Amino acid sequence: MVDPENRTNGESEPRDRRPVLHICMTCRPAGAAPDAPNDPAAGSEFHDAIQRRLSARRLESSIRVNPINCMANCEQGCSAALSSPGKWSYIAGFLRAELADDVIDYALVYGASRTGVVMPSKRAPSLRDAVVARVPAHPDDLLEQRDGA
Numbered sequence: 103m104v105d106p107e108n109r110t111n112g113e114s115e116p117r118d119r120r121p122v123l124h125i126c127m128t129c130r131p132a133g134a135a136p137d138a139p140n141d142p143a144a145g146s147e148f149h150d151a152i153q154r155r156l157s158a159r160r161l162e163s164s165i166r167v168n169p170i171n172c173m174a175n176c177e178q179g180c181s182a183a184l185s186s187p188g189k190w191s192y193i194a195g196f197l198r199a200e201l202a203d204d205v206i207d208y209a210l211v212y213g214a215s216r217t218g219v220v221m222p223s224k225r226a227p228s229l230r231d232a233v234v235a236r237v238p239a240h241p242d243d244l245l246e247q248r249d250g251a
């Protein structure tokens with residue numbers, strides 16, 4: 103699905119501005135002992151729960167899911183991040199499969215925001231303390247946004 107607010111990036115194709123939910127597939131649960139059994143990985147279970155809930159809610163085309171291996175947030179796993187061109191990116195930890203709907207709701211609010219800022223009061227109570235860091239948008243994306251391109 104193409105967002106009606108898509109803008110071009112100087113190339114022929116419009117940029118996909120849907121929120122991207124990057125999910126660490128190799129995360130262990132927060133606090134797990136390094137030698138604890140981890141099959142299947144908690145991150146993989148979280149990813150599968152997100153996919154199931156996106157499908158059940160018919161939201162597969164609203165959020166892009168990007169499975170990856172390790173975001174260097176291992177001590178606070180399961181970890182995921184939200185990003186979108188021109189917006190702050192957010193890294194969250196302490197996630198688990200039971201929070202899939204809350205994470206999806208957060209991603210939808212994030213996707214609707216102009217800058218990516220979602221105040222804690224706009225997130226489900228289960229996610230109030232989940233955000234562990236944020237990263238600014240690439241400067242070129244901010245210029246593009248400011249210029250209304």
Ligand code: FES
Pocket residue numbers: 126127128129130145171172173174175176179181
């Ligand atoms: S294994 Fe998931 S952040 Fe490192």
